[in-house]
Amino acid sequence: MASRGELIYPEDDRVFLKPYLPVPDRSQDSNVPFVTLTFATSLDSALSLAPGVQTALSGPQSKTMTHYLRCKHDAIMIGVGTAIADDPSLNCRVQGVGGYGGEGLTGQPQPVVVDPHGRWQLTSKTKILNLAREGRGKAPWILTSQTPSVENVKLLEQVGGCYIVLNTPTSTSEKPTMAWLDMLRAVKDRGVESIMIEGGGVIINSLLAADNADLIDSVIVTIAPTWLGQGGVVVSPPRTEGSSLPVARLRQTKWQQLGEDVVLCGVLKA
Ligand SMILES: NC(=O)C1=CN([C@@H]2O[C@H](COP(=O)(O)OP(=O)(O)OC[C@H]3O[C@@H](n4cnc5c(N)ncnc54)[C@H](O)[C@@H]3O)[C@@H](O)[C@H]2O)C=CC1
Numbered sequence: 001m002a003s004r005g006e007l008i009y010p011e012d013d014r015v016f017l018k019p020y021l022p023v024p025d026r027s028q029d030s031n032v033p034f035v036t037l038t039f040a041t042s043l044d045s046a047l048s049l050a051p052g053v054q055t056a057l058s059g060p061q062s063k064t065m066t067h068y069l070r071c072k073h074d075a076i077m078i079g080v081g082t083a084i085a086d087d088p089s090l091n092c093r094v095q096g097v098g099g100y101g102g103e104g105l106t107g108q109p110q111p112v113v114v115d116p117h118g119r120w121q122l123t124s125k126t127k128i129l130n131l132a133r134e135g136r137g138k139a140p141w142i143l144t145s146q147t148p149s150v151e152n153v154k155l156l157e158q159v160g161g162c163y164i165v166l167n168t169p170t171s172t173s174e175k176p177t178m179a180w181l182d183m184l185r186a187v188k189d190r191g192v193e194s195i196m197i198e199g200g201g202v203i204i205n206s207l208l209a210a211d212n213a214d215l216i217d218s219v220i221v222t223i224a225p226t227w228l229g230q231g232g233v234v235v236s237p238p239r240t241e242g243s244s245l246p247v248a249r250l251r252q253t254k255w256q257q258l259g260e261d262v263v264l265c266g267v268l269k270a
C-alpha cells in the first residue's frame with residue numbers, strides 16, 4: 001500500500017491476467033464492447049450475506065487485483081441493488097492512475113449503473129459523486145427506462161454524469177427487462193470498447209443465462225475461503241427450460257492464489 005490509499009499491483013501478478021484482458025482495438029468491428037464478468041464469491045456461491053448488505057469477501061491482494069482490472073477496462077457496470085447497498089466508489093485506486101498519482105482521470109473507468117426503474121436516490125453524500133468532484137473517479141452514467149427525477153439529474157450533471165434513457169420494453173415490476181444487447185450497445189455507442197461487470201446477483205445471473213452468456217468474453221472470479229450461509233445473494237443462473245445440461249462451463253481456465261483467496265480466470269466461448 002502506498003500513500004493516500006494508493007494500491008500497488010505487482011508486475012508478476014499482472015502477467016497471469018493478461019490472456020483474459022481486453023486487447024486494444026479487438027472489438028472495434030463489434031457493436032458491443034469486450035465484456036469481462038468479474039466478482040468475488042464465497043464457497044457457497046454468495047456475493048453477500050443478504051440483499052442490501054455489503055460484505056467484504058476479497059482479501060487485500062485480490063481486492064487490489066480487482067482495482068487493477070478496473071484500469072484495464074473503459075467502463076465498470078453494476079446494478080442498482082449494489083449501488084444502494086454499497087454506495088461504491090467504482091474507481092481505480094492503483095498507484096499511477098488519474099487521481100492516485102497520475103494525470104487527470106487517466107486509467108479511471110467509466111462507472112455505469114443499471115437502474116431501469118429509477119430506484120437510486122442520489123444525495124450530496126453519494127460517494128461516487130464526491131469522488132468525481134475531487135477528480136478521483138468519473139461521474140456515473142445511469143442506464144434507465146424511465147424519466148429520471150429532476151433532483152437526481154441536477155446532482156449527476158453537476159459532476160459530469162448523465163442518464164441514458166433506453167427505449168427498451170420494461171415491465172412495471174422490479175423484474176429486470178432491459179435487454180443486455182441494448183445496454184451494451186448503448187455504452188459502445190458512447191465509445192466504451194471494454195467493460196467489466198461486477199454484480200450484483202440479479203445482474204450476474206441474468207448475464208450468465210443462456211440467452212446472454214455469449215456476450216461474455218472473459219470471466220475472472222475471486223473465491224474467498226468462507227461460507228456465508230443461507231440467505232445470501234447467490235450466483236446461480238437460471239437453467240434453460242427442459243434442459244438437463246449445465247448452464248455454462250468455463251474453458252481455458254487458470255487459477256492463481258492471492259493471499260488466502262484464489263482467482264479463477266476462464267472463457268465461456270468455445
Ligand atoms: N462480492 C461481489 O463481488 C459483489 C457483491 N455485490 C453484492 O450484491 C448485492 C446486490 O445484488 P442484487 O441485490 O442482486 O442487486 P444488483 O446489483 O444485481 O441490482 C439488481 C437490480 O438491477 C437492475 N437490473 C439488473 N439486471 C438487469 C437487467 N438485465 N435489465 C434491467 N435491469 C436490471 C434491476 O433494477 C434489479 O432489481 C449487494 O449486497 C452487494 O454488496 C455486488 C457486486 C459485487
Ligand SMILES: Nc1nc(O)c(N)c(N[C@@H]2O[C@H](COP(=O)(O)O)[C@@H](O)[C@H]2O)n1
Pocket residue numbers: 039040054055056057058062063066078082083086087088089090091198199222
Ligand atoms: N472484488 C470484490 N470483492 C468484494 O469482497 C466485494 N464486496 C466486491 N464488491 C464490489 O466492489 C464494489 C465496492 O468497491 P469500491 O467501493 O467501488 O472500491 C461494490 O460495489 C461491488 O461492485 N468486490
